Amino acid sequence: MIGHDIEISLIDIQGDQVRLGIKAPRSVAVHRKEIYEEIRSENQLATMRSRDVIDRLKGRPLKGDAEPEA
Template identity: 50%
Template sequence: MLVLTRQVNESIMIGDDIEVTIVAIAGDKVRLGISAPARVAVHRKEIAQAIKAENLKAAGVDSQHVGDLSKLMGKKQPGEGGKPGQPA
């Protein structure tokens, strides 16, 4: 981890297009300003972790549910027999 010392209104650059500026220091809190392109997601760590957890939870679809949904839609699952291209 790189550790830097900065004063209020001083910045650091990350790459060519991300600038982190010390906006204010009050007691044990530091206020940062972050300038980054729109394509770069900027979140507090706890928010980024919550987003990741929700994405993993959403992606964790149980295979049984996929099979149930396919049956409801009238589609054969792989390995159920029948000839390709023929209706069930």
Template identity: 50%
Template sequence: MLVLSRKKNESIVINNDITIVVVEIRGDKVRLGVEAPREVPVHRREVYDAIQRSQQ
């Protein structure tokens, strides 16, 4: 796993078309903004896991 450090308003670019921005840091919570093409599904892990379970 690649681990990166970012501050508020800093970003990470994945594969030239996905950008993840640190929008807010409050205590132990971080809010992220994700810019990705519409055809790329983006889910929180617990939602992704639920989708995977429902498809089995």
């Protein structure tokens, strides 16, 4: 048990592979580590893109953008 509402159970063992079962409330996200890291990376990219859009709407130059000529 993890806390009072998350239950981990051993489902199967075959050679060097182990299958686990996880019972958790729907409000708790459960992902393998590599999937979790991919989701996190995508969320960070989306946040950066959102900031870029906001800066463009405010008329601020972005990093790497050429400065407007006077």
